[in-house]
Amino acid sequence: METLKGIPASPGIYIGKAFLYLEEKINITRYKVEPDRIKNELERLDKAFEDARNDLENLKVVNSGIMTSGESFLVDTHIMMLSDPDFRSKIDKYLKKYKVNAEAAVFTSIKEYIGELSLSSNTYAKERISDFRDIARRVLGKLTSRCLRNLTSLNEECVVVSRDILPSDAIVMDKTKVKGIVLEAGGRTSHTAIIARAFGIPAVLGVPDILQKANRDCTIIVDGYGGNVVIDPDKATIEAYIENIEKNHEIAQSLRRYIQKVAQTDDGRRVFIKANIEFPEEIENVEALGTDGVGLFRSEFLLMQNEYQKDEEKQFAVYKKLLERANGQSVTVRTLDIGGDKMLADHGDNSERNPLLGWRGIRYSLTEQDLFICQLRALYRASVYGSLKIMFPMIATMEELEEALKIAAQVRSSLMEEGYKINEDVPVGMMMEVPSAVLAADAFAEKVAFFSIGSNDLIQYTMAMDRGNERVAYLYQPFNPAILRLLKMVIDAGKKRDISVSVCGEIAADPLSAIVLLGMGIDELSMSSQSISVIKKVIRNVLYTEAKETVAEIMDMDNGTKIYNYLRTKYNDRFGIYL
Numbered sequence: 420m421e422t423l424k425g426i427p428a429s430p431g432i433y434i435g436k437a438f439l440y441l442e443e444k445i446n447i448t449r450y451k452v453e454p455d456r457i458k459n460e461l462e463r464l465d466k467a468f469e470d471a472r473n474d475l476e477n478l479k480v481v482n483s484g485i486m487t488s489g490e491s492f493l494v495d496t497h498i499m500m501l502s503d504p505d506f507r508s509k510i511d512k513y514l515k516k517y518k519v520n521a522e523a524a525v526f527t528s529i530k531e532y533i534g535e536l537s538l539s540s541n542t543y544a545k546e547r548i549s550d551f552r553d554i555a556r557r558v559l560g561k562l563t564s565r566c567l568r569n570l571t572s573l574n575e576e577c578v579v580v581s582r583d584i585l586p587s588d589a590i591v592m593d594k595t596k597v598k599g600i601v602l603e604a605g606g607r608t609s610h611t612a613i614i615a616r617a618f619g620i621p622a623v624l625g626v627p628d629i630l631q632k633a634n635r636d637c638t639i640i641v642d643g644y645g646g647n648v649v650i651d652p653d654k655a656t657i658e659a660y661i662e663n664i665e666k667n668h669e670i671a672q673s674l675r676r677y678i679q680k681v682a683q684t685d686d687g688r689r690v691f692i693k694a695n696i697e698f699p700e701e702i703e704n705v706e707a708l709g710t711d712g713v714g715l716f717r718s719e720f721l722l723m724q725n726e727y728q729k730d731e732e733k734q735f736a737v738y739k740k741l742l743e744r745a746n747g748q749s750v751t752v753r754t755l756d757i758g759g760d761k762m763l764a765d766h767g768d769n770s771e772r773n774p775l776l777g778w779r780g781i782r783y784s785l786t787e788q789d790l791f792i793c794q795l796r797a798l799y800r801a802s803v804y805g806s807l808k809i810m811f812p813m814i815a816t817m818e819e820l821e822e823a824l825k826i827a828a829q830v831r832s833s834l835m836e837e838g839y840k841i842n843e844d845v846p847v848g849m850m851m852e853v854p855s856a857v858l859a860a861d862a863f864a865e866k867v868a869f870f871s872i873g874s875n876d877l878i879q880y881t882m883a884m885d886r887g888n889e890r891v892a893y894l895y896q897p898f899n900p901a902i903l904r905l906l907k908m909v910i911d912a913g914k915k916r917d918i919s920v921s922v923c924g925e926i927a928a929d930p931l932s933a934i935v936l937l938g939m940g941i942d943e944l945s946m947s948s949q950s951i952s953v954i955k956k957v958i959r960n961v962l963y964t965e966a967k968e969t970v971a972e973i974m975d976m977d978n979g980t981k982i983y984n985y986l987r988t989k990y991n992d993r994f995g996i997y998l
């Protein structure tokens with residue numbers, strides 16, 4: 420038995436088998452085949468294609484009712500591609516012409532094909548590149564008899580253990596089977612952590628050497644509360660964790676009674692508690708979870724599915740449904756925040772040296788204006804179906820904000836000229852997540868209807884720490900005096916101009932941060948729906964006056980650790996929850 424320590428990234432405990440997810444490289448050996456063996460190689464190809472298709476059909480059956488529309492579309496597209504005679508004939512022709520083995524024919528002809536697609540001016544064709552790569556992997560896996568399992572098709576419930584998984588892997592992973600995640604990479608606010616929380620999958624990230632220490636199929640405990648990972652636990656440890664699971668279940672049950680209550684202190688300060696959602700399907704639960712609306716819809720997870728990116732009608736249908744399901748409560752949709760660790764399949768050549776400081780968020784939308792306009796058109800068209808708010812991510816300068824607002828105004832005028840009925844008064848706000856914007860918050864407050872603080876990025880950029888890099892995870896310090904001052908600056912600037920200020924970064928879901936934000940006068944907190952009842956309980960069990968006093972006490976302290984310890988000591992026994 421060995422216990423490793425990591426970063427608790429998504430709460431919950433799971434005990435199960437490890438599935439080591441390695442980005443396997445397939446080495447293809449190329450060899451000549453005698454003319455009389457060509458038929459044999461073609462038959463091997465037939466079988467590999469058929470098996471690959473069957474795997475995908477099975478995936479659909481096993482996940483029926485669970486897959487999102489985007490996921491089933493992806494699987495259907497791959498099945499179609501595997502059945503496409505043109506695609507197959509390219510491989511056959513290559514095999515016959517060069518008289519090589521089936522593996523080499525697949526590998527080289529798909530590589531050539533991808534090369535042609537990447538030079539094409541047809542964007543749809545370009546967008547298929549990642550699909551062809553995926554299919555090539557599948558077919559080669561069959562030909563080489565390698566079980567190239569990926570996270571979309573798992574045989575049994577497991578804990579995924581890996582160096583890292585990209586948000587794009589996480590989107591399509593089989594959520595019925597992935598019951599825990601342990602990664603060497605990552606931090607609390609990495610997007611993989613955010614997705615794990617959205618799906619309620621316990622996760623511990625930043626665990627050193629986990630791939631060397633865990634064996635395939637070994638038993639593993641993922642403790643997403645304490646950040647512990649136990650490999651090959653003994654009986655006593657398993658029993659202790661089972662007891663822990665039961666205790667947490669009881670706490671969760673006791674928190675249920677807060678779900679439908681409002682988050683209001685006894686001395687009358689109301690904080691609106693909203694949900695962050697990454698996938699449109701999550702809206703189904705939102706009403707039941709007693710939220711005051713959706714404070715952040717991270718639209719990039721929708722747009723990372725190729726079919727939606729440039730399709731106004733498809734996006735319109737999703738936004739319309741979101742707004743209708745919200746039953747009159749407001750839904751804040753953040754425009755595409757791509758870049759950093761969230762890439763579109765067609766994101767240039769992906770060779771940025773510092774992607775987190777690079778072509779992200781509004782910077783991307785202002786250069787790729789077709790995408791931006793398409794999204795804004797779909798949003799404004801949907802605006803008549805509910806209470807929409809639009810928010811721009813990663814604004815660093817006034818010029819960016821003004822340009823984005825100008826485009827939004829143009830979109831509104833064009834739609835009206837075209838005869839669409841739209842809500843012209845959709846509140847447009849901005850994320851406060853780049854220090855340059857925060858430091859000029861008073862100026863920005865003149866131009867927007869609301870601020871939403873993206874503390875994940877604000878901490879990343881203020882502390883100069885990559886939020887997905889476990890080595891610098893210690894610099895994720897929400898209570899660092901610099902961060903507290905920036906938070907206060909935004910809230911004060913919002914108050915002065917009488918615009919609402921929300922926090923939609925992960926600190927909104929942290930009880931101690933929520934108290935501090937309450938004391939600073941925050942209007943809204945938006946978080947993963949799982950944290951809503953906890954934060955409601957916290958707000959209902961502190962007084963606004965007391966929270967203000969707490970803020971006054973900590974603002975003069977000179978060190979984040981001291982502040983954190985002070986808060987912990989002050990509130991540790993107050994709420995009956997793990998702080």
Ligand code: PEP
Binds near residue numbers: 756852873876924
């Ligand atoms: C943030 O930066 O805090 C935020 C909410 O946006 P994201 O986590 O998607 O970058």
Ligand code: MG
Binds near residue numbers: 852
């Ligand atoms: Mg952000």
